[in-house]
Amino acid sequence: MKPINLILLIIFLGTQYALWFGDKNVFDWYRLNQAAEQTRLENAELDQRNQRLVAQVIDLKAGGETVETIARSELGLIKKGETFYQIIE
Numbered sequence: 464m465k466p467i468n469l470i471l472l473i474i475f476l477g478t479q480y481a482l483w484f485g486d487k488n489v490f491d492w493y494r495l496n497q498a499a500e501q502t503r504l505e506n507a508e509l510d511q512r513n514q515r516l517v518a519q520v521i522d523l524k525a526g527g528e529t530v531e532t533i534a535r536s537e538l539g540l541i542k543k544g545e546t547f548y549q550i551i552e
Contacts, residue, residue: 522529534540
């Protein structure tokens with residue numbers, strides 16, 4: 464075997480080893496891509512939640528129906544003259 468072919472073979476084998484078994488190998492790259500995609504999905508969900516909260520804060524500051532809705536649903540408050548019915552299933 465010629466010396467140049469031997470040198471090229473050694474370089475090729477060294478790069479293949481680094482690609483498959485070295486630090487930052489193909490398997491690590493795949494796992495990182497999966498983790499990055501999962502993080503992107505979580506961030507998208509959190510962005511939607513933040514937008515809903517911002518809209519709710521704006522509505523609360525404007526004194527809209529949100530205050531009344533929250534008082535009724537979370538605190539169980541009723542208006543004067545209303546009758547409260549509780550349905551038990």
